[in-house]
Amino acid sequence: MTEPLLQVRGLTTRFRTERGDVTAVDDVSFDVNAGETLALVGESGSGKTVTALSLLRLVPDPPGRIEAGEVLFAGEDLLKVEDARMRAIRGDRIAMIFQEPMASLNPALMVGMQIAEPIVVHRRLSWSQALAAALGLLERVRIPDAASRLNTWPHQHSGGMRQRAMIAMALACKPRLIIADEPTTALDVTVQAQILELLRELTRETQAALILITHDLGVVARYADKVAVMYGGRIVERASAGELYADPRHPYTIGLLASVPRLDGDAGKRLVPIDGQPPDLAALPPGCAFMPRCRLATAECSVRPPALRAVKTQHLAACIRDVVA
Secondary structure, three states, X not given: OOOOOEEEEEEEEEEEEOOEEEEEEEEEEEEEOOOOEEEEEOOOOOOHHXXXXXXXXXXXXXXXXXXXXXXXXXXXXXXXXXXXXXXXXXXXXXXXXXXXXXXXXXXXXXXXXXHXXXXXXXXXXXXXXXXXXXXXXXXXXXXXXHHHHOOOOHHHOOHHHHHHHHHHHHHOOOOOEEEEEOOOOOOOHHHHHHHHXXXXXXXXXXXXXXXXXXXXXXXXXXXOOEEEEEEOOEEEEEEEHHHHHHOOOOHHHHHHHHOOOOOOOOOOOOOOOOOOOOOOHHHOOOOOOOHHHOOOOOHHHHOOOOOOEEEEOOEEEOOOOOOOO
């Protein structure tokens, strides 16, 4: 079998705080194949974004530090390469679409210049050549009247247009891996669908792998091939999207799915919220982090955090019970 494009093994990231060390990403492992979409799912504060930043070594140090693990990209451990090598990889072979485009785009540079910059830096083309390529990229992400948009400022674009510009920037150097962190946050439903369809189409065209960070399980059902559910900095369930929706095994995953409106045969079923709040990472319980909110918890759950174990082929869950939805 072909080796996965990205192999993450035991990734652990901590932050120094006034309350002591906080483990934001705890022993996270997953694989992503070329042309595949992996969704990282979970509530805010579950560790999704810090995982993405750790993959690209963008965690600010201090206060953060990547303490352990391997991030093997095309066989190369990104946690061990020199800083100059990592800078060469970012924006070239791996690109990231950040959550808020208005905060990610430079308000003092025209959009065309920002899309052209990675082409100049990584491909060593002239600015005129790079701007011509940027025009093609704006057309590719379906920005109308792309030629006139090259010489506009970010504030002159709508939220959806800015997000399309961010996607164009990410695609500039034809990366092998794209990380999209909540790419449709704050966009209306119609624009969300357009952006996600565009991402799926472009990744299929280029056979790029996509890590999609989201809390929207509807998005996951439609666009993801595999899913990793995160809670309290750990992956608590990992499976194909079809398997996860058909047979969720972790109580947290079951709770997430029970709280999502349905349009199928269960459309009239009452939504069941998950009681309580996400855990304080600085004061996690000694056992399973989900235990205080879990309706199936027993005394054994407070002993130690459960490890991911196979409940089916290619379906893993971190629960001491063989939970059946």
